Amino acid sequence: MAEFIFEIDGLTHQFTDGTIALKNLSLTIQQGKKIALLGNNGAGKSTLFQHLNGLLQPTSGCIQFKGKKLKYDRKALLSLRKQVGIVFQDPDSQLFSANVQQDISFGPMNLGWAKDEVLLKVEWAMKQTEVTELKDKPTHFLSLGQKKRVAIAGVLAMEPDVWILDEPTAGLDSYFSKQILTLLDHIHQPDKTIILSTHDVNLAYQWADEIIVMNDGKIIYQGDPATIFHHEELLHQAHLEKPWIVEVYQSLSEAGIFSVEASPRSKEELFQTWNLKSLE
Structure with missing residues (x-):
């Protein structure tokens, strides 16, 4: 039986200005999945993410993590954030230490690890995200792409059970976008859950095990990556285009x-299908 790492029931969030960002939203997230969250700006994706990490509390509704209802006292939130790491869309919201190495060290040090263990984890995370040469550089002198990679390294060093990444490839060039996805594939294990939001339907289609689509604070689709792109009405409602592989x-x-069969999920699969067809 599938184990759900998050179970959300009737989640509503209203900001102090009266904006209702999430509207009676219910959702289950299975442990070990690679999930892409799609939706237009203002759909509620970032607000949902902040609830999963305990940064926001529901106006109404319930969130369960590993079968237990979330609590919002200091001890409970510390425990949650050890297990659920979040990388914000704007890395300036996340980086605050004097230099890169100190910033990446902050999370592991707060987990109470030994100094030698922290150093090993930080060095490994910097190597994985290719920021080792930047370790002594002040974070405010970094480019957007460098800041993104440092923010990801800070979460990577903590080795959480759940990764939440808000637009992790936005602002990155093609090389580092592919490198980040390769890194996420590398860290993904049956007990590791990765949830990322993106406007890149090609990325979502190729990478994800499951796609969730939000619109106007609600979930309008949760399922496999292929099916959604054959639902013209849902695509129109969420302002989504089809991946180029699907269209071709x-x-x-x-x-x-x-x-007419299931569409290939990648350029390599498309070429393989073409080659097999040519041999017939």
Whole structure:
């Protein structure tokens, strides 16, 4: 039976200005999944993420983590944030130490690890995110892409059970976007859950085990990555385009070149399908 790491029931959040960002939202998140969260600006993605890390409290509704209802006292929140790491869309919200190495060290040091263990974890995280050469550089002198990688390294060093990443590849060039996704694939294990939000449907389609789509503070789709991109009405409602691989494959299928089957998930799969077709 699937184990749910998060179970959300009737979650509503209203900000002090009266804006209702989440509207009676219910959702289950299975442990070990790679999940992409899609939706237009203002759909409620960042607000949902902040609830999963305890940064915001529900106006109404219930959130369970590992089968227990979230509590918001200091001890409970410290325990939650050891297990659920979040990387914000704006890295300036996350970086505050004098230099890169100190910033990445902050989380592990607060976990009470030995100094030698912290140093090893930080060095490993810097190597994985390719920021070792920046370790002595003040964080306010970093570029946006460098800040993103340092923020990710800070969470990586803590080795949480759940990774939450808000637009992790926004502002990164193609090389570092691919590098971040490769890193996430590397750290993903059956007991590690990764949830990222993105506007890049191509990334979501290729990378995720499951896609969740939000619109106007509600969940309008949760399921496999292929099915959503065949629901024209849902795509229109959420202002989403189809991944280019899906569009190409559908066009080739309509032309009779391919039979209508599940679309390839990557460029490599598309080429493989094409090569197999050529051999027929």
